[in-house]
Amino acid sequence: MAPRDPLLGTLKVCVLNLQSDGEIVTDINPHLASCCELLELVLRKGLQQPVLSLVHRDYWQCFEQITQQDTCGRLSALSLVVEQTRVCRKLLSAQGRGRYLLRLALSRQALPQFITHLLHTPRVLEWYSPEMSVLRNEAFLEPFMSLLLVLSHMDFKLNMENCSFLDESWILPVCETYEVVPCRELGMVLRYLSGRVFVLELIPGGQAHADKFICPGDIIDEINGTSLRNSKNGQAGVVLNRLKGCPLSISVLRWKAQDGTVYRPLIKFLQALRIENPTLQLGPVPAQQSAITERKTTPPQCLKEGRIVHIVQFLGKANIGMFGGKEVLQQAIPQVLRKNLPSKEVLLDLKETHLTCTDRSSAQELFEHHYPEISCVGRYSQPDFTIFAFCVADSPEIPQSTGFCCVALRASTIKECEEIVYRIATGFKHTEWFV
Known part of the structure; x- marks a missing residue:
């Protein structure tokens, strides 16, 4: 049996x-950080x-060295990637530069060329142990290069300006840019901590307080x-003057992450700021942005016993046979839709x-499933990305189950659809899922 490497x-x-x-793969893709971290481990x-x-x-240092060894100018495209990484002022460590280079190489579909060179x-390859490295093991190298080739055919649209936390984390903060009209005073109290400029307070009457484009934290x-x-x-005052x-x-890094919680690499900094200033209150999402978000993306929801309950459309269910893996969903969901059953608001x-x-409308319970009963969950790839479904055993309490059925529902927005899929998948860690 051929040897296997768990990382690969x-x-x-x-990658799948x-x-x-x-x-298109963007920074909000939930699998991007994991993929980059695995490439880094390899x-x-x-x-x-x-x-x-x-x-x-x-x-x-490996990537930096292979371009320095090139005396004939054959690696001009790769040299540009290395040079852009080297001159980026937001990166302070070799780890941050390596991570920036990986993201840049994915965006420019150049990662296979880097590894090939x-x-x-030989002078650089010798840095790797023949006994441990994937790069010096022929059995592992071929599948690794095949995966890099797959990645090179994907379209990565990544924000390369959002790189100030790559020294610490593969998970990046929410980065937003705001255009501010000429003004006499922005009106912000700032605090410098570990080389970063935090907003502590907005001064009433200032432009920042009026526009609400930034908030404490x-x-x-x-x-x-x-x-x-x-x-x-x-330094910020010097630039503003x-x-x-x-x-x-103004490019702003939000204290709040994509999922609404505190961006984790900031926790220790915000705790330090609170020790200095116990009255510090992390600001809400800027009012103007919050209003736009509420109008455009907030799905219909209600509260039940303190929990958010999603209001979605139940499209029906269909028996799909004896296999309930995630591979069947793209065929199982159309099977439900072809029944043309009237949808119910649930x-x-x-x-x-x-x-x-x-x-x-009737308050009648249609079904209840414990997460271990659910074999897979995922979102339909067409037509509008708001349909999702999960597979569950027809009779989970009977060992000799007659097979699986697919339950299909429709969310009101793509974001809500993704959130529901993630929540079901995390409910039981062995459930197969995709978005």
């Missing part, structure tokens, strides 16, 4: 999940540290293209251990 097996699953999400596996050196070697640079990342990463005390009377373009209650579906 997990990476393969992650990226493929199933659609043609590139670090077996990387040997130099003897009698205080410098810790990382895969960034690394393999043909947020970070000012850039002003008119000038990075404030690794800033010294007063230089631009007084000019329109401002309340989908995702509880801690199980879910229930209740007819909204």
